[in-house]
Amino acid sequence: MRIGADVGGSAVKLICTDDGGNVLSMRRYASDGSAEHLAEELKTLAGDASLDEARITVTGVGSGLFGKLPCKTEYISEFEAFSRGGQIIAHKENALIVSMGTGTAFVMARRDKYDYLGGSGVGGGTLCGLSLLTTGEGNIYNIKDMTRLGNTSNVDLTVGDISVGDVGLPADLTAANFGKADIDDSEYDIAAGLANMIYQSVGVMAAFALKGTDVKTAVFVGAMSEFDVGAGMLRAVGGLHGYEFIMPRCGAFAGAYGCAVTGLGEDSITAAIEREMEKIRNGAGKY
Numbered sequence: 001m002r003i004g005a006d007v008g009g010s011a012v013k014l015i016c017t018d019d020g021g022n023v024l025s026m027r028r029y030a031s032d033g034s035a036e037h038l039a040e041e042l043k044t045l046a047g048d049a050s051l052d053e054a055r056i057t058v059t060g061v062g063s064g065l066f067g068k069l070p071c072k073t074e075y076i077s078e079f080e081a082f083s084r085g086g087q088i089i090a091h092k093e094n095a096l097i098v099s100m101g102t103g104t105a106f107v108m109a110r111r112d113k114y115d116y117l118g119g120s121g122v123g124g125g126t127l128c129g130l131s132l133l134t135t136g137e138g139n140i141y142n143i144k145d146m147t148r149l150g151n152t153s154n155v156d157l158t159v160g161d162i163s164v165g166d167v168g169l170p171a172d173l174t175a176a177n178f179g180k181a182d183i184d185d186s187e188y189d190i191a192a193g194l195a196n197m198i199y200q201s202v203g204v205m206a207a208f209a210l211k212g213t214d215v216k217t218a219v220f221v222g223a224m225s226e227f228d229v230g231a232g233m234l235r236a237v238g239g240l241h242g243y244e245f246i247m248p249r250c251g252a253f254a255g256a257y258g259c260a261v262t263g264l265g266e267d268s269i270t271a272a273i274e275r276e277m278e279k280i281r282n283g284a285g286k287y
Helices: 035-046 063-068 078-090 124-135 140-149 187-210 228-241 251-260 268-281
Strands: 002-007 011-017 023-030 055-059 073-075 094-100 104-110 113-120 174-176 217-221 244-246
Touching: 002 035, 002 063, 002 078, 002 251, 011 035, 011 251, 023 035, 023 251, 035 063, 055 063, 055 078, 055 251, 078 094, 078 104, 078 113, 078 217, 078 251, 094 187, 094 251, 104 187, 113 187, 124 140, 124 187, 140 187, 140 228, 187 217, 187 228, 217 228, 217 251, 228 244
Parallel strands: 002 055, 055 073, 094 217, 217 244
Antiparallel strands: 002 011, 011 023, 094 104, 104 113
């Protein structure tokens, strides 16, 4: 049995797999810095199996919490963890992996090689902070619900708003985020506009990172990859630049899954991708 743990600043993600990397169980809970809570979650995750026999691999800013538990663990970098997990759940051996958590990190993944390109302070923390200041709501899950009810065209200035005739760009392309915002705009439109601004900003950075390379795909993982509206916003940016932008299901668990499958073998990435793709073809994929 293998356990992967991604202990982030806002949430802890746990995945249990067998020795072939097949997912057995998954858990997530809000980070609270409690070793006792972590121990309880691990026991629930493992079920009847003994944690003493599990290979536990951890990552994340709070991974030191495992030092308070009586179990042997291995540590890998967050960049390697979320990139490996992103490759497998998106079924892409070569891709730019973009982790949209509190902030955003960009890693070029080529099979089992991971090159950190840099990061940005624009991410989920930005969305929560700006939403709190503008709508009074700072909870990421409530904001997620609000974005579904909002209309970005009520706050964003588009190419169609400012152009006369065909200028060679899509009319609905954003010309200025919040370029026509009004003090009376609804909190839902503001939330949608904030999400649009963040996804578009990160998407453009991803497109620029792909320029001049032979990689044509970006995979977006992390907590922000779970926003329904985000997938459409990112696909639009990717399409505009000629790239494939993917937000796979369970992207928030990419780091934990990447930890769990670490060390499966020299060809573990290729084998795991092929195995997961076969599951999808058979209608039994975990993701």
